[in-house]
Amino acid sequence: MDAYLVDLNATKAYMSVYKDSSYEAAQTSSHALLRNPKIKDLISKKLTESEEMRSVTRERILREYKSIGFSNIYDFINVSDDHISLKYGGHIDEDKQKVVKEIEVTKTYKDDEFMEMKAKLKLHDKMKALGVLSEYVELIEKKDSAPAKIEFVLKHDNGKSDV
Known part of the structure; x- marks a missing residue:
């Protein structure tokens, strides 16, 4: 099941599980499996779970911590x-x-x-949430205040370089 959910290629998923299977056999068998109502239902549930996980973002997590920290x-x-x-x-x-x-x-x-x-x-633990938020803010500030490092080499026509 997990192999199929990677890229929704049933033949490829079948072959990754049944390594001795020919391409034609994998194509036929995987197609038959996808028509099975129990398999269809399971795939549907897994895809829904996957969609819910994609909705978890850094911004959403930070909003939750912010709600707790500033409650x-x-x-x-x-x-x-x-x-x-x-x-x-x-x-x-x-x-x-x-x-x-x-x-x-x-x-x-x-x-x-x-x-x-x-x-x-x-x-929920307000101090823990504020600690997490503080660490995040410190990371952002460090990233924003890091001095830019620029290196370059000047080459003359004679092949020598000046730094």
Whole structure:
């Protein structure tokens, strides 16, 4: 299967797996395999997975780290003089929701009567994300500030060179 997904050449993939096969036999057999509904379904799934992986880019990863690194707890809670409560999904924009690592809700009852509800919110590691972003920025700055090195040789008609 993986051999086929490299360049979608069934005959070539067949021959890479069945090395003693002739070209004609590989062509016939690979064509028959591609008509098999189970094989078709598997290829379709693998191609979808492959497309999803191509959507993972450096920019997308950096956006995720940026969301985590610059997150703020007040994006997720409401605070008043005597009360703190969690904002719920509909009031938190989608990018901010990605930085939530865990929400734990505990309800307390006494004699089957609801007494209170406590919520615990954990965000992904902000310092780790900022560390990754800092390293990335340092790499970019080093690349941008690296002095240009230019070397050249001047040749005279007499064959001698000046540097």
